[in-house]
Amino acid sequence: xxxxPEPRPLAEREPVAADRFTTDxxxxxxxxxxxxQAAQWPAVAAAREGHExxxxxxxxxxxxxxVEVMVGAPTIEGRFFYRDDMRGFNFKREPASVTTLLxxxxxxxxxxxxxxxYAGAAAAGQHLPGWIEANAIGLPLAGATPxxxxxxxxxxxxxxxxxxxxxxxxxxxxRFLLFPPDQIANLYIGPIDVTMAGQxxxxxxxxxxxxxxxxxxxxxxxxxxxxxxxxxxxxFMPALWWHNIRAFGPLNVLVNYWWDSDPRxxxxxxxxxxxxxxxxxxxxxxxxxxxxxxxxxxxxxxPAAVDHLPEHAxxxxxxxxxxxxxxxxxxxKNTLPG
Numbered sequence: 001x002x003x004x005p006e007p008r009p010l011a012e013r014e015p016v017a018a019d020r021f022t023t024d025x026x027x028x029x030x031x032x033x034x035x036x037q038a039a040q041w042p043a044v045a046a047a048r049e050g051h052e053x054x055x056x057x058x059x060x061x062x063x064x065x066x067v068e069v070m071v072g073a074p075t076i077e078g079r080f081f082y083r084d085d086m087r088g089f090n091f092k093r094e095p096a097s098v099t100t101l102l103x104x105x106x107x108x109x110x111x112x113x114x115x116x117x118y119a120g121a122a123a124a125g126q127h128l129p130g131w132i133e134a135n136a137i138g139l140p141l142a143g144a145t146p147x148x149x150x151x152x153x154x155x156x157x158x159x160x161x162x163x164x165x166x167x168x169x170x171x172x173x174x175r176f177l178l179f180p181p182d183q184i185a186n187l188y189i190g191p192i193d194v195t196m197a198g199q200x201x202x203x204x205x206x207x208x209x210x211x212x213x214x215x216x217x218x219x220x221x222x223x224x225x226x227x228x229x230x231x232x233x234x235x236f237m238p239a240l241w242w243h244n245i246r247a248f249g250p251l252n253v254l255v256n257y258w259w260d261s262d263p264r265x266x267x268x269x270x271x272x273x274x275x276x277x278x279x280x281x282x283x284x285x286x287x288x289x290x291x292x293x294x295x296x297x298x299x300x301x302x303p304a305a306v307d308h309l310p311e312h313a314x315x316x317x318x319x320x321x322x323x324x325x326x327x328x329x330x331x332x333k334n335t336l337p338g
Contacts (some may be wrong), residue, residue, distance in 0.1 A: 039232030172252030
């Protein structure tokens with residue numbers, strides 16, 4: 001990265017109170033580090049005592065229900081990714097209990113050639129009952145389920161989340177490298193239907209970028225932001241902000257919260273439908289449909305596009321209500337081919 005622009009430090013602040021979270025953090029649609037937001041958690045206190053202490057603490061909640069563990073050979077150096085031929089991934093997935101994973105991480109703690117191990121998105125209520133009450137976040141996150149991520153030194157490729165994300169570091173250290181949503185063209189996105197963990201990822205390794213193959217990535221780095229989080233720190237990442245995460249140390253634990261501000265439909269599903277219905281039309285027709293999307297969806301005047309119609313005649317173009325949504329779903333079913 002020496003030949004690339006250095007990323008700017010992410011904005012940060014002290015912990016935010018519950019009654020200020022929406023107005024001070026969420027509404028701004030900007031990522032921010034919340035230093036010490038989870039510093040009072042018992043889990044963070046256990047992590048400060050060392051690897052074995054945090055492993056014992058987490059195992060005390062474990063039901064034994066298996067989680068999916070990503071396992072990579074030492075040669076991948078912790079970076080879970082596609083194989084060179086793009087016909088699969090450079091890791092495998094194996095089921096194991098949280099306790100089994102923790103024991104293996106503690107056993108491998110001093111091994112410089114340890115395999116990369118990572119279990120992600122384990123719902124605390126299912127796998128670690130009692131965690132939510134013992135380590136409460138105390139913020140208005142619309143009923144989000146805390147999810148626990150446990151591993152060693154790993155590197156998660158640049159991706160985005162459909163939902164807003166609050167992530168809290170419990171043990172170890174993590175480096176977050178973020179890019180604004182409008183950098184999509186400069187990040188060289190991989191397949192949207194064959195992914196490592198659900199969301200499309202950038203094909204560029206930001207720590208060893210091939211600028212001959214991905215020259216526009218240099219522009220993405222001009223917009224990049226970075227932060228290093230330690231136990232007790234949290235980061236808020238708005239939906240669709242790209243983020244690359246590196247975890248350091250032999251035992252790293254993170255808890256995150258995704259919540260949906262409007263969960264009625266998946267925008268990525270809409271994109272897939274547009275790929276089927278619009279992208280391959282003749283240029284003239286495609287341009288015409290762009291006009292429709294600008295008029296009803298993206299244009300500055302879109303909210304007023306149906307003001308000329310009486311409210312009872314606006315149909316599926318009317319304001320969002322349960323009745324409108326039901327009518328819209330029926331309309332969608334009738335427009336799908338076959």
